Amino acid sequence: MALVEVRNLTKIYRVGESIFGGHRGEVRAVDGVSLDLDQGETLGLVGESGSGKSTLGRLILRLIEPSAGTIRFGGCDLVHLGRRDLRRLRRDMQIIFQDPFGSLDPRWRVADLIAEPLLIHQPMSAQLRRQRVLELLGAVGLDESACHRFPHEFSGGQRQRIGIARALALHPKFIVADEPVSALDVSVGAQIVNLLSRLQRQFGLTYLFISHSMPLVRYLATRIAVMYRGKIVEMGPGDELIAHPAHPYTRTLLAATPEIEPVP
Secondary structure: OOOEEEEEEEEEEEEEEOOOOOEEEEEEEEEEEEEEEOOOOEEEEEOOOOOOHHHHHHHHOOOOOOOEEEEEEOOEEOOOOOHHHHHHHHOOEEEEOOOOOOOOOOOOOHHHHHHHHHHHHOOOOHHHHHHHHHHHHHHOOOOHHHOOOOHHHOOHHHHHHHHHHHHHOOOOOEEEEEOOOOOOOHHHHHHHHHHHHHHHHHHOOEEEEEEOOHHHHHHHOOEEEEEEOOEEEEEEEHHHHHHOOOOHHHHHHHHHOOOOOOOO
């Protein structure tokens, strides 16, 4: 059974108000999307800005309420789940944001940022919590000296590592990585992609990896889904889709993006 099952997921935004009341129109940010993710795989979701990729990721986590469709996580219906039950599932579903600086409270020290999910969802002694924070920092390539520093004292790549450590705090099963390297330069971004790959093997994670870069998605993903104007226009095994793209938009993406080779 798939870990994540999405069927006919739709998000409609009403736009503009007419002088007679009501709305002038609607925007289908996500339009009837269906997909599955198996435990331990990476589904790469690729498309240009405004195609609906980030909205889809947030819908799956129910950070945004869908207009229609179903989302099942581990067999559980997320759409109709009550607030208390949804909160319990939050520990299994996390997100890594595009902007590592904007997603970290600048007033908090790193140790407190990483420990916050533990305080909310998994009460434990201060000693065990500190031990867990140090384990997480080590997992993402940072050391104990990071604990008492603030986000602005780190580079962009280091801040993204802190965001990843925070996302891992509760031992999640599923992570939406929402363009996690688009704000970084190419070499640092490649290091973060390699880190995500290693963490997936280490912790058995399932990823929805969102990007506008076909080469990055090709490197990390088990399968690739191409999104255009709110719809999945093509989906399949990465090598097969790259070698034999069926949709004109997929061919455009492949032609427009230079190759990027991740480095250790």
